[in-house]
Amino acid sequence: MSTAANATQPRPEISGLENHLAAWGLPTTEKRLSKRLSSNMEEVRSFYDAMLPRLPEFIEYLNQFPLDAIPKEAHQIAWATLAMCEVDNAVNKWNNITLDTGIDILRMIPKKNFPDRGQQ
Amino acid sequence: MGKVENLALPEIGSHMLGTGKLPVEQYVSQEFFELEKEHIFRKSWLLAGRESDVKAPGDYQNFMVDTLGVSVVIARGKDQKLRAFYNACTHRGSRLVNASTGNVRALVCSFHGWSFNLEGDLINVPDAALFADLDQKQEHLKPIHLDVWGGFIFINLAQKPEWTLREYLKPLDDKFDRYLGNKDWSWSFGWRAKFKANWKLIVDAQIEGYHVDMTHRKTIAGAIPGSSTAAYYFPESIGVPCGVAAYRPEDVSRGMQTPINLLSAKYGATSIYTKPERQFAAEGGEGVLKEDHPLWIFDNYLVFPNIVLFVQKGQILIQRTLPISADECIWEVDFYHTERPTSFGHVFNMEQGVIQIRDVLSEDLYTAEGIHANFKCGAISHVSLNKQEVPLRAYYNRLLSAIEQDQAKEKP
């Protein structure tokens, strides 16, 4: 691992991906989940298909930075890369935006720590 | 790592606890629920927190036993000791803390300002001279029994607990205490939700492997075949009636490994459903982790009455279910890991694992409300259990025996 200053791999070429990165490069899992839930399969698939071949390169590029030193201009790539985890099942297993054999996923509220019960 | 020649799996279950149908009253009867409150929730050791989350003097956590209306403050004293008290000011009964976690120098009541140190002593009364004959020493916060095992904080609301925590948790012995108590475990993520279902139905869903192929057909079916989840039970145990051990299929190509799964597996081991190229780091699991079996993934233990504890190398998953009433409960899942991501690749792996597990849990939770309604309206009065579902029998037996034993003790 190296620092931003001596990063060896240049930032990947993203031309042609800008719209996808802008749409899916959202900073939290929750935001990426709601992006999936508000998209249709065509949109999800076109994002997935455009990103998939680039993914190993993106991860290797981001991997060369310490986590807290990923350059600002690479954040969107990082978040869009994580968004691929969010659309994976929809594309590869369900052929559907939501899992119709589970509870509404929004009922599961992310916790902040072990005792977190929200407002008591 | 394991010896590849030894791929035999344990027997999938047993009929030793009987083969008859079980009734369903214990899920829907108000009368039974009152017995559970009195003889189970007031008498069992209840998992309430994690020691490493209450590290510094003044750190506290709030733990609720909703159905009893009991709010517990768990606090680390200046002497480093952990104590539990009712979250109740001894002046006129106001709650002392409202946040679920925090750090304080003293517990100060926001009604009239009485303050208590972290040992529970009343240390300050505004305008104390206004009271006629207040003996401050008598106004100590009401204590609750607390003990720690495997780094987990347990509390017991009984006046005098019937068993020590260690006796309670047999057969999970010192080896587990050491492994789970490893200082390096830290909380990673979790979820909570409310269900209109009896609290035990959510437990039931996690203590058998018969459901895996069907319930999880759109996520992990194949990656952990139902036939690779062996059930066992501990009839002599007070607090650990049963468990399930999960193994990967011999044919590792089984289960759908998507390109995202495979890519994420290069960078970490977070998803339990993907064969990782990297292993979790976790020291000292001898005797706890079945690492001599090459296909073993995790064991889950029912910690009576309401916890399912999944133990894996480097990853612990805790499912907690607490009743609000006979017909409603709060469900929580929390993950602890021995490793924090240090690179983006590991973050990617973690994200993939979190999302896979989230979706799998959403399937596990899918049936409880429908089952509850079917029990409650009388459509179903008995249920059938096969030998792979023997943990449900062990759980039911323990539920009844815990109530009976406690009732017997109360009789003169």
Ligand code: FES
């Ligand atoms: S109730 Fe707490 S100070 Fe009065």
Ligand SMILES: [Fe+2]
């Ligand atoms: Fe399941």
